[in-house]
Amino acid sequence: MRTVVWNDLSAEEQSQVLQRPVQMSAQSLEDNVRAIGDAIKKEGDTALIRFTEQFDKTLLTDVVLPQSAFTEAEQNLSDEFKKAIQNAYNNIYKFHEAQKPSPISIETQKGVLCEVLTRPIEKVGLYIPGGTAPLFSTVLMLAIPAKIAGCKRIVLASPPTIANEIIYAAKLCDIDTIYTIGGAQAVFALGLGTEKVEKVDKIFGPGNSYVTEAKRQVSQMMNGAAIDMPAGPSEVLVIADDNANPDFVASDLLSQAEHGTDSQVILVTTSQAMADKVNVSLDYWLNQLSRKDTAIESLKHSTTIIVNSLAEAVKVSNLYAPEHLIIQTDDARSLLNDIQHAGSVFLGQYSAESMGDYASGTNHVLPTYGYAKTVSSLGLADFSKRMTVQEISKDGLKDLGPVVSLLAEKELLDAHKLAVDIRLKAIQGD
Incomplete structure (x- = not known):
C-alpha cells in the first residue's frame, strides 16, 4: 500500500487521497442498464431467459427454482455447516428482534391525541449476487429482519447456478420462492413484475455496478419498487495506534480487499513503524489467499495515511465515512463518541470485521462510497414504514x-x- 503523511498534503491532495476508485463510465452504464429494463418491460420472462443465457451462460426452462432443490440442498450440506449457520441465524435474529419499535401515543394538548404506528412492507424482494463466492450470509442479513418485521411476501433472486448454501439459508428463513435470475434483469423483474416473477414493493441486496444502477432506475420509475440504499464496492478503514497487532490489521484490510478489484482499504495510523509492519504482514498473508490476485488489484488503489494523533485519525475517518470502521487502539471505545460517519464500527483488537459479516448479530448490508454520512446500516426499520394517527x-x-x-x-x-x-x-x- 502506498503511504502518505496527512499533514504534508494540501487540502486538494487530502481530498484526492480519500477518493473512491473510479467506476465504469456513468453514461455508458446508465444506457446499457436502461436497455435491459426496457426489454424486461416489453418481453417479460422471454427477456429474462435470453439475458440469463447471454450473461450467465445458462438456458433456463423456468425462472422459478423447483421445490425439490430445497430438499436436495439440505441433503448436500454437512451437519457442521448447518450448526454454524444456525448459530449465526440465532444471533442475527436476536439483535434485530431487539429493534422492534414501540407504539407512540401522546396527548400534545388536552383533547389532541397523536400516535405513531409501524406496519410491515407487504412484499419484498431480496437480491443475492452470484460470482465466485456464495453469499449465503447476505440471505440471513436480509431475510431475518424481513421475517421479524412481518413482511407478508418474501422472495429471493440469485443468478444460476445457485449454491446449496444460499438455498438452505433461504429455507432456514422460510423463503419458499427463489428466482434463478441475476444482474440488472433480476432487479427490473422484481421491481416491475413479469409473467412468473411477482412484483415486489421494495428491493434489498448488494450487487455490481449494473445491479446498483438498475436499482436506482427502477426506484425512479412510475409503479417501480423502492430500494434499500445506494451502494458501491466494499471498503474498510482501520485506525491503528503503536500497540495494534499488525497481523490483525493486515488481515482486516485483506478481508475487504479480496471482495473485488474495485474494493478499497485504508489504514490510518499515528505510527510510521506500524505502517511498515502492516506492509510486511500484507506481503506475507497475501500469499496465503486463494483470491490473491483480486486483493492485489484492490491494494493498488488503497492507502496508508500517517497522522499526528488519534483525534486526527478520527477526523480523517469522518471525512471518508467508511462502510466498515475498525478501531485497533489501546482504548478503542474512547474514540466512539467522536465517530460521526460509519456504516458499522468494530472496537478493539478482537473485533474482526468478519465477525459482523457473518454471525455477531449486526447487519452487514451497509452504505458505501461515503453514503454513511446520510444513510444507516440496514435494520428492522427498513422493512417497515411508519404512519401517524391523530384523534381530536x-x-x-x-x-x-x-x-x-x-x-x-x-x-x-x-x-x-x-x-x-x-x-x-x-x-x-x-
Missing part, C-alpha cells in the same frame, strides 16, 4: 381549532380554514 376530541377542537383556522387563513388556504370553522360552528350549534 370536541374539547380539543375548541382549543386548537381557532389556532389552525388562523394559520390556514394566513397561508391563503380557504378550504383548510373552512374544514375547521365548519366544525367549530357545529359545536357552537350544539
Whole structure:
C-alpha cells in the first residue's frame, strides 16, 4: 500500500487521497442498464431467459427454482455447516428482534391525541449476487429482519447456478420462492413484475455496478419498487495506534480487499513503524489467499495515511465515512463518541470485521462510497414504514381549532380554514 503523511498534503491532495476508485463510465452504464429494463418491460420472462443465457451462460426452462432443490440442498450440506449457520441465524435474529419499535401515543394538548404506528412492507424482494463466492450470509442479513418485521411476501433472486448454501439459508428463513435470475434483469423483474416473477414493493441486496444502477432506475420509475440504499464496492478503514497487532490489521484490510478489484482499504495510523509492519504482514498473508490476485488489484488503489494523533485519525475517518470502521487502539471505545460517519464500527483488537459479516448479530448490508454520512446500516426499520394517527376530541377542537383556522387563513388556504370553522360552528350549534 502506498503511504502518505496527512499533514504534508494540501487540502486538494487530502481530498484526492480519500477518493473512491473510479467506476465504469456513468453514461455508458446508465444506457446499457436502461436497455435491459426496457426489454424486461416489453418481453417479460422471454427477456429474462435470453439475458440469463447471454450473461450467465445458462438456458433456463423456468425462472422459478423447483421445490425439490430445497430438499436436495439440505441433503448436500454437512451437519457442521448447518450448526454454524444456525448459530449465526440465532444471533442475527436476536439483535434485530431487539429493534422492534414501540407504539407512540401522546396527548400534545388536552383533547389532541397523536400516535405513531409501524406496519410491515407487504412484499419484498431480496437480491443475492452470484460470482465466485456464495453469499449465503447476505440471505440471513436480509431475510431475518424481513421475517421479524412481518413482511407478508418474501422472495429471493440469485443468478444460476445457485449454491446449496444460499438455498438452505433461504429455507432456514422460510423463503419458499427463489428466482434463478441475476444482474440488472433480476432487479427490473422484481421491481416491475413479469409473467412468473411477482412484483415486489421494495428491493434489498448488494450487487455490481449494473445491479446498483438498475436499482436506482427502477426506484425512479412510475409503479417501480423502492430500494434499500445506494451502494458501491466494499471498503474498510482501520485506525491503528503503536500497540495494534499488525497481523490483525493486515488481515482486516485483506478481508475487504479480496471482495473485488474495485474494493478499497485504508489504514490510518499515528505510527510510521506500524505502517511498515502492516506492509510486511500484507506481503506475507497475501500469499496465503486463494483470491490473491483480486486483493492485489484492490491494494493498488488503497492507502496508508500517517497522522499526528488519534483525534486526527478520527477526523480523517469522518471525512471518508467508511462502510466498515475498525478501531485497533489501546482504548478503542474512547474514540466512539467522536465517530460521526460509519456504516458499522468494530472496537478493539478482537473485533474482526468478519465477525459482523457473518454471525455477531449486526447487519452487514451497509452504505458505501461515503453514503454513511446520510444513510444507516440496514435494520428492522427498513422493512417497515411508519404512519401517524391523530384523534381530536370536541374539547380539543375548541382549543386548537381557532389556532389552525388562523394559520390556514394566513397561508391563503380557504378550504383548510373552512374544514375547521365548519366544525367549530357545529359545536357552537350544539
